[in-house]
Amino acid sequence: xxxxxxxxxxxxxxxxxxxxxxxxxxxxxxxxxxxxxxxxxxxxxxxxxxxxxxxxxxxxxxxxxxxxxxxxxxxxxxxxxxxxxxxxxxxxxxxxxxxxxxxxxxxxxxxxxxxxxxxxxxxxxxxxxxxxxxxxxxxxxxxxxxxxxxxxxxxxxxxxxxxxxxxxxxxxxxxxxxxxxxxxxxxxxxxxxxxxxxxxxxxxxxxxxxxxxxxxxxxxxxxxxxxxxxxxxxxxxxxxxxxxxxxxxxxxxxxxxxxxxxxxxxxxxxxxxxxxxxxxxxxxxxxxxxxxxxxxxxxxxxxxxxxxxxxxxxxxxxxxxxxxxxxxxxxxxxxxxxxxxxxxxxxxxxxxxxxxxxxxxxxxxxxxxxxxxxxxxxxxxxxxxxxxxxxxxxxxxxxxxxxxxxxxxxxxxxx
Amino acid sequence: xxxxxxxxxxxxxxxxxxxxxxxxxxxxxxxxxxxxxxxxxxxxxxxxxxxxxxxxxxxxxxxxxxxxxxxxxxxxxxxxxxxxxxxxxxxxxxxxxxxxxxxxxxxxxxxxxxxxxxxxxxxxxxxxxxxxxxxxxxxxxxxxxxxxxxxxxxxxxxxxxxxxxxxxxxxxxxxxxxxxxxxxxxxxxxxxxxxxxxxxxxxxxxxxxxxxxxxxxxxxxxxxxxxxxxxxxxxxxxxxxxxxxxxxxxxxxxxxxxxxxxxxxxxxxxxxxxxxxxxxxxxxxxxxxxxxxxxxxxxxxxxxxxxxxxxxxxxxxxxxxxxxxxxxxxxxxxxxxxxxxxxxxxxxxxxxxxxxxxxxxxxxxxxxxxxxxxxxxxxxxxxxxxxxxxxxxxxxxxxxxxxxxxxxxxxxxxxxxxxxxxxxxxxxxxxxxxxxxxxxxxxxxxxxxxxxxxxxxxxxxxxxxxxxxxxxxxxxxxxxxxxxxxxxxxxxxxxxxxxxxxxxxxxxxxxxxxxxxxxxxxxxxxxxxxxxxxxxxxxxxxxxxxxxxxxxxxxxxxxxxxxxxxxxxxxxxxxxxxxxxxx
Numbered sequence: 001x002x003x004x005x006x007x008x009x010x011x012x013x014x015x016x017x018x019x020x021x022x023x024x025x026x027x028x029x030x031x032x033x034x035x036x037x038x039x040x041x042x043x044x045x046x047x048x049x050x051x052x053x054x055x056x057x058x059x060x061x062x063x064x065x066x067x068x069x070x071x072x073x074x075x076x077x078x079x080x081x082x083x084x085x086x087x088x089x090x091x092x093x094x095x096x097x098x099x100x101x102x103x104x105x106x107x108x109x110x111x112x113x114x115x116x117x118x119x120x121x122x123x124x125x126x127x128x129x130x131x132x133x134x135x136x137x138x139x140x141x142x143x144x145x146x147x148x149x150x151x152x153x154x155x156x157x158x159x160x161x162x163x164x165x166x167x168x169x170x171x172x173x174x175x176x177x178x179x180x181x182x183x184x185x186x187x188x189x190x191x192x193x194x195x196x197x198x199x200x201x202x203x204x205x206x207x208x209x210x211x212x213x214x215x216x217x218x219x220x221x222x223x224x225x226x227x228x229x230x231x232x233x234x235x236x237x238x239x240x241x242x243x244x245x246x247x248x249x250x251x252x253x254x255x256x257x258x259x260x261x262x263x264x265x266x267x268x269x270x271x272x273x274x275x276x277x278x279x280x281x282x283x284x285x286x287x288x289x290x291x292x293x294x295x296x297x298x299x300x301x302x303x304x305x306x307x308x309x310x311x312x313x314x315x316x317x318x319x320x321x322x323x324x325x326x327x328x329x330x331x332x333x334x335x336x337x338x339x340x341x342x343x344x345x346x347x348x349x350x351x352x353x354x355x356x357x358x359x360x361x362x363x364x365x366x367x368x369x370x371x372x373x374x375x376x377x378x379x380x381x382x383x384x385x386x387x388x389x390x391x392x393x394x395x396x397x398x399x400x401x402x403x404x405x406x407x408x409x410x411x412x413x414x415x
Numbered sequence: 416x417x418x419x420x421x422x423x424x425x426x427x428x429x430x431x432x433x434x435x436x437x438x439x440x441x442x443x444x445x446x447x448x449x450x451x452x453x454x455x456x457x458x459x460x461x462x463x464x465x466x467x468x469x470x471x472x473x474x475x476x477x478x479x480x481x482x483x484x485x486x487x488x489x490x491x492x493x494x495x496x497x498x499x500x501x502x503x504x505x506x507x508x509x510x511x512x513x514x515x516x517x518x519x520x521x522x523x524x525x526x527x528x529x530x531x532x533x534x535x536x537x538x539x540x541x542x543x544x545x546x547x548x549x550x551x552x553x554x555x556x557x558x559x560x561x562x563x564x565x566x567x568x569x570x571x572x573x574x575x576x577x578x579x580x581x582x583x584x585x586x587x588x589x590x591x592x593x594x595x596x597x598x599x600x601x602x603x604x605x606x607x608x609x610x611x612x613x614x615x616x617x618x619x620x621x622x623x624x625x626x627x628x629x630x631x632x633x634x635x636x637x638x639x640x641x642x643x644x645x646x647x648x649x650x651x652x653x654x655x656x657x658x659x660x661x662x663x664x665x666x667x668x669x670x671x672x673x674x675x676x677x678x679x680x681x682x683x684x685x686x687x688x689x690x691x692x693x694x695x696x697x698x699x700x701x702x703x704x705x706x707x708x709x710x711x712x713x714x715x716x717x718x719x720x721x722x723x724x725x726x727x728x729x730x731x732x733x734x735x736x737x738x739x740x741x742x743x744x745x746x747x748x749x750x751x752x753x754x755x756x757x758x759x760x761x762x763x764x765x766x767x768x769x770x771x772x773x774x775x776x777x778x779x780x781x782x783x784x785x786x787x788x789x790x791x792x793x794x795x796x797x798x799x800x801x802x803x804x805x806x807x808x809x810x811x812x813x814x815x816x817x818x819x820x821x822x823x824x825x826x827x828x829x830x831x832x833x834x835x836x837x838x839x840x841x842x843x844x845x846x847x848x849x850x851x852x853x854x855x856x857x858x859x860x861x862x863x864x865x866x867x868x869x870x871x872x873x874x875x876x877x878x879x880x881x882x883x884x885x886x887x888x889x890x891x892x893x894x895x896x897x898x899x900x901x902x903x904x905x906x907x908x909x910x911x912x913x914x915x916x917x918x919x920x921x922x923x924x925x926x927x928x929x930x931x932x933x934x935x936x937x938x939x940x941x942x943x944x945x946x947x948x949x950x951x952x953x954x955x956x957x958x959x960x961x962x963x964x965x966x967x968x969x970x971x972x973x974x975x976x977x978x979x980x981x982x983x984x985x986x987x988x989x990x991x992x993x994x995x996x997x998x
Contacts, residue, residue, distance in 0.1 A: 111557075119738045121546065122537040133555065136536045143534060147564070170626055170634070174642045175563065177622050182647045189655070194550070195509045202554040202647065209559050242740045280740030280829055287742050289829045300862060 022368035023104075023330040024395045025260050025340040026097045027268045028085060029320065030128055031313045032078070032275045033294035034348040035360045039307035041068055045376045052307050054362070056315040060325075062374040063337060065363040065413045069379030070387055072347075072356035073405045078275035080356050081128055081347040085269075087385045087403030093343075094269040095131040096402075097395045106219055107265040108208075112144055112252040113137025115279060116271045119240040126274035133201075137271040140239040141229050141251035148259055149224040179206040221262035226254045242279050249316050257323030261336055266395075270320075272313060275347055281305075284312040294351030306351055310360075317344055321364050334368070341367040341391055361387065363413065367394035370415060377412045386410035503966040507667055507997045509651035510958045511552035512680075513538065515725065517562075519685035519718070521569055521644065524605040530572050533565030542960045543951060545729040549958035554650065566644040570637040590632035595623050599639060607648040608679075608687055609672035609695075619643065652676050656997045667997040671695035674995055678706060681956045681988070682713035684722035703990035710986040715769075723768075723985070724761055730951040731844060733760040736821040742830040746903040749824070752793045756821040756904065758803060759785050763819065766805045772980040775948045779815040779845075779939035783807050794820065794905060812906055815935045817841070817897070820904030826894075827902035831869050834894025835877075841893050841921075841938060847947035847961075851886065868910045870898055888922055895919040896934035946972055949984050956988050967993050 035053055044050040048061045057064065075083040085092035098109035116137040117126030129135040138144045186199035228251040231237075237244045249272060256268045273279055278289030286293055286305040293309055296302025324337040331339060344362040348354050361384070366373050371394060388402035390409040400408065512520065518532035535558060541548030554562070579585040582601060585594035599619045603611045611619070619639060626635035643649060654677065656667030669677070672687075675695035679687035687695070691709065699705050713719045728734050736756045741749045762785035767773040773781065786796060787803040799806050808814065816822065826836040842848040863872075873895075877887035896919030901907050908915060917930040924941065928934040938944060949972050954964040975987045988994065 117537070118732070119735060120537050122539045123544075127539070131555075133553065134539055135555070135557065136539075138536060140534075166630060170630060170638045171563070171567075171641075173626065174622075174638050174645075177642050178645050178647070185647050189507075189509075192507050192655075195507065195655075198509060198511075198553050199647065202559070205554050205556040205559040208556040209563060240738060242738055278740070278829060280742075282740070282743065287744065287830070289740065292828055296862075302862065 022334065022339050023328060024101070024368050025266050025336065026094065026391065026395050027256060027260065027270065027320070027340060027342045028094055029270045029272070029317055029342060029344045030084065031272045031310065031344070031346055032081065032277060033291060033306070034346045034351040035310045036296075036298070036303050036307050036352065037350045037358070038298065039304070040310070040360050042066070042376060053310045053314055056311060056318045057321070057362070057364075060318065060321050060364055063321075063364055063366070064373060065371060065375055065377055067361040067363070067377045067379065067387070067410075067413070068358060069381055070359055070361050070384040071381055072359060073383045075356045077354045078347055079124065081125070081275045082130065083356075084345050084347050085128060085388070086130055087383070087388055087405075089403035090130060090132040092128070092130045093388050093391060094129055094267050095135070096392055096397070098267040100395060100397050101266040105263055105266045107148065107259065109267040109269065110144075110148075110256060110259055110265045111135055111137040111269045111271070112141070112256055113139050113271040114248045114252050115139065115240060115242060115245055115273055115277070117274045123274075125276050126271070128271050129269050137269065141248060141255055142233045144252070145226065145229045145255050148255065148264055149221060175206055175209050179203055182206065219263045221258070221264055224258050224262070226251065226258060228254045245279055246283050250319065253316060253320045254323065257320055260324065260340070261326065261329065263330060272316075281309045281312065284308050297352060303352075317342075317364075324365075337365045339368045340365040341371065341394055343391060357381075359384065367391070370394040371413050372415055379412065382410070383407065390414060503963070503970040503991070504666065504993045504996045504998055505957060505959055505963060505967070507655045508549050508958070510549045510654060511554065511651050513547045513552065516680055516684055517650070520606075523685050524602065525569060525573055525578070527569070527572055530569060533561060535561050535565070540729075541954070543729075543954045543964075544732065545955050547729075547955065547958055548960060550960070552958075562645050562650070563641070566641040569644065570640050575633055575636070590636075592620070592624065595632070595636055595639070596620050598636065599623065599643065602640060603643055604692070605686060606643050607646070608676045608692065652680060654997060669995050669997065671698055671700050674700040674706065677994060678709050678713060678989060682710045682722060682986075683716060683718045684725060685718055701995070706989040706994065707986050710989040714986060720765060723765070726952060726955045727761065727764055729955060731760070731822065733757060733819070733821040733825065735825045739824055740829060741824070741903055745830040746901075748793060749903040752790055752820070753824070755787070755790045756819070756824065759790060760819045760821040762803060763805075764816070768981050768985075772982060774978050775945040775981050776939040776978065778948075778981065779817060779935045779944065781815050784819065790820070813900070813931050815939070817935050817938075818900070818931055823897065823900045823904040824902065830863070830902060832898060832900065832902045834870065834873050834891040834898065835887060836894070837897045838890030838893035842890065845938060845947055846941065846943045847950055850889070866911050866913070868898075868913050868915070870895055870916055892920045892922055893934065896928050897931050899931060942977065945977065948981065952985060953988060957993065967991060
């Protein structure tokens with residue numbers, strides 16, 4: 001394992017072997033615009049509730065790493081959204097890990113967004129995940145839910161099982177037919193490299209479609225019912241409407257937790273808003289748009305407004321952690337949360353300055369015993385490549401670098 | 416054009432380090448910029464500026480460097496100053512249908528107008544903000560999965576007995592290979608927008624014959640239809656052409672079916688009709704005048720108007736007004752009219768362009784708008800009746816596009832106007848200039864204080880602090896002219912107990928103006944306004960980014976002539992060489 005390769009003496013063989021065997025999950029939880037420093041970092045490092053923003057996470061204090069001093073070197077301002085999970089490497093953490101864990105779950109990775117861009121758009125302001133082309137986050141929880149849980153198989157009904165198998169075989173054949181068509185068209189375009197490249201990507205995409213289904217472990221999530229999703233469905237809520245933000249957030253979080261709990265996926269990227277978003281946080285008592293609030297100077301009322309916005313985000317993160325804090329069906333001795341790494345991240349540090357210095361970073365869960373927890377880590381300015389390396393390796397990879405300025409993993413959080 | 420754009424950028428970048436303490440509070444949605452330029456910016460305003468301090472105290476950083484602030488850009492680049500050495504013809508390409516184009520096509524072809532559609536995830540926008548860029552429209556694994564499941568949902572919605580009834584070969588009930596083949600051939604021609612080759616017909620017949628024994632006649636037909644729908648020949652508009660012959664000595668000429676396809680999607684957003692395909696088959700579309708005639712005909716249909724609106728939405732993003740969240744205490748009446756404002760702008764532009772045959776300048780200076788009583792009351796206009804109609808604005812209450820409530824509200828903050836966003840809109844969307852994104856290490860616009868106007872607050876931070884003015888005078892000085900319109904698009908004479916000062920200027924063009932109407936009249940006279948509108952149209956129509964669209968736009972503008980009705984450029988695009996040729 002990569003952890004060995006990095007020569008971490010603290011990891012005892014028994015703990016390592018045990019950690020390696022546990023089912024791992026990675027969840028990233030992105031919120032834009034950083035946080036006002038004086039309201040984010042606990043004033044008393046031993047008391048989480050001394051942070052106005054982090055207080056809602058107090059119940060999970062023993063399972064957190066609050067990491068101060070990570071910089072996105074060479075990145076700046078909101079456009080750094082593209083660097084948060086890539087560190088300028090071109091491919092983001094979620095997809096790197098998803099590739100590695102691809103054979104462990106039917107759904108390689110789940111990308112769920114909450115008003116993740118301007119209405120019905122996909123601009124640079126909403127591009128967080130790269131594979132290496134930008135991966136859009138699904139904005140509609142109802143659609144995401146239906147795709148994941150909407151067609152429950154009825155185990156025990158042989159006729160239905162057989163019919164489903166026939167349909168799956170037909171689908172498989174049709175995808176293969178299309179793949180051949182794409183390949184034949186690409187053959188005619190060898191002298192037009194850009195278009196041949198498009199078709200190659202199309203071909204690869206169909207290959208994923210065509211091969212994943214049969215070779216993947218099938219998962220029985222049972223009859224999943226999420227009131228937060230059904231509430232949106234019942235009122236036909238617009239997933240791009242700002243006023244639906246809190247409900248959309250609840251629904252996407254609940255879907256992510258349900259999919260992770262039942263083994264539907266190992267990797268989830270949750271993207272709350274997009275950078276430069278002026279989403280109104282009136283529901284959190286903030287009478288202005290989010291980006292507007294983030295620009296407030298220390299001491300101004302806007303500063304507290306931004307803190308209240310981010311505290312709202314922490315409350316929602318607590319909802320996610322609560323939903324994961326249940327015995328792991330695949331490893332009942334531990335909770336799903338303990339077997340996970342849930343990364344709360346942003347694109348800038350202090351919202352007011354818009355630089356990528358000391359970006360607010362929180363990890364919940366020990367990634368199956370790999371991370372120390374219950375600590376506030378103070379770093380004297382360090383590239384966040386170490387964070388991405390540690391998270392990758394906690395999921396079983398053996399990386400020694402993740403983009404430029406890599407100086408090894410973040411040993412301060414590793415057991 | 417490329418050189419010109421880069422040199423403009425270099426000039427703007429010179430100003431950047433000066434503005435280390437400048438506010439980005441007003442950041443408009445950033446459009447993608449040239450990667451090189453973005454990198455330069457990151458380097459120029461990197462983390463080291465934090466050490467310079469000053470931001471948290473309101474921003475006096477970088478005062479020592481301010482001497483350079485006088486070297487402001489004076490020659491702003493528009494789209495017209497393009498030098499295109501060779502004939503403006505693009506490269507061979509495949510253009511994946513957009514989500515909307517795919518849905519429209521399938522609804523038409525399968526006669527399922529109320530089908531929910533595939534609901535594809537939005538695609539990445541190009542550098543001019545359009546979601547139909549050919550380079551961005553690819554089939555990722557996620558999109559491939561959506562298309563497959565969408566195709567399955569569609570074939571499950573089709574009333575197959577009725578559909579089969581359209582084919583004489585299917586008259587004897589029960590289904591036969593001849594029936595299946597005629598259905599596949601017929602659907603295939605509409606989906607591929609050309610007759611299938613014999614090899615393709617054989618291939619689909621073989622697929623059907625392979626699937627039928629594993630299921631039923633109908634099931635096999637459904638799945639073979641899924642294969643047709645997700646075929647690359649359906650998903651991609653072919654603009655590949657055939658190698659030069661005859662009058663062309665180099666390059667490729669699009670065939671009649673490819674031209675029919677381009678006409679149908681550019682001017683109708685959907686697949687070509689049987690009639691248009693028949694015209695292609697007869698070879699009629701090689702004539703430019705015939706193509707323009709089709710373009711006019713298609714654009715006049717409801718689907719053509721809807722397609723034009725897609726262009727408007729990408730260019731102006733006026734529909735953003737529907738989702739704006741304004742302060743309920745400052746603008747309590749806004750939420751009741753925001754959807755109406757979107758409709759107002761759509762109808763206004765359509766009225767100027769198609770009913771009044773207006774020019775781009777008319778778009779900016781028309782004394783009319785389109786309102787019904789609800790909006791009229793909101794704006795303080797006289798009653799006009801419940802239905803939305805084109806009507807003159809009251810004297811002194813603005814002119815043209817830049818007086819539209821949808822834009823004035825969108826280019827604003829939740830509780831106030833935004834001179835920065837309004838000025839940036841003029842430069843980016845009307846003059847096609849590229850502005851750098853806001854720098855890091857920014858300070859906030861001072862908060863509301865009694866007795867202080869928005870203009871004063873902006874001047875306090877941006878203008879009074881020369882570190883900010885380097886960038887912000889380019890935008891704010893234009894935006895100040897719109898200060899008679901509050902953050903929700905309503906006219907005002909006073910703010911915070913003071914008379915509005917709406918004097919503004921367009922730096923680099925030596926234009927000064929007092930108020931929205933003078934500003935609109937002055938801006939409308941700039942040749943860049945027309946070339947910029949045409950550039951946006953060409954980018955939308957061609958699926959190409961700013962470069963090389965600018966060369967195609969120059970050529971189009973030359974062919975239709977300056978100050979021509981905008982609709983001439985819209986349909987005239989069907990006559991430019993790029994419409995039928997490729998390199």
